[in-house]
Amino acid sequence: MDNQQKLVQSFVQALGVEEGQVTDQLTYNTIKEWDSTAHMILISEIENTFDVMLDTDDIIDMSTVAKAKEILANYDISF
Numbered sequence: 688m689d690n691q692q693k694l695v696q697s698f699v700q701a702l703g704v705e706e707g708q709v710t711d712q713l714t715y716n717t718i719k720e721w722d723s724t725a726h727m728i729l730i731s732e733i734e735n736t737f738d739v740m741l742d743t744d745d746i747i748d749m750s751t752v753a754k755a756k757e758i759l760a761n762y763d764i765s766f
Contacts, residue, residue, distance in 0.1 A: 690737075690766050694755060697736050701729035711753035737764050 688696070698709040702720040715721050721729070730746050733739075733755065739762045741749075749755050756766045 690759075690764055693736050694733070694752070694759070694766070697732040698729065698752065701725060701732040709752060711751065711756070713752045715750045733759070737762070739764070 695706055695709045698704065698713070699706055702718075702725050704718070704720050708718070713721070715726060726746075726749075730741060730749070734741060737759060739759070741758065741762075745758045745761070749758055760766070
């Protein structure tokens with residue numbers, strides 16, 4: 688499984704959405720499944736999946752799937 692698939696699976700697991708909903712344009716608070724509580728579950732899922740510890744600014748900035756990729760790139764994870 689490549690990093691793109693891992694990231695999609697993290698969103699699917701944390702938010703309980705269909706894979707098809709997880710696009711780069713998916714944005715925090717635009718779907719009922721991605722609220723503040725789900726955001727923290729998502730962060731935990733991403734940290735566990737990619738074995739990273741995100742800092743607070745990154746957690747706050749992670750507002751889209753595309754932004755998640757940008758942030759993870761800072762931790763040497765490529766897409």
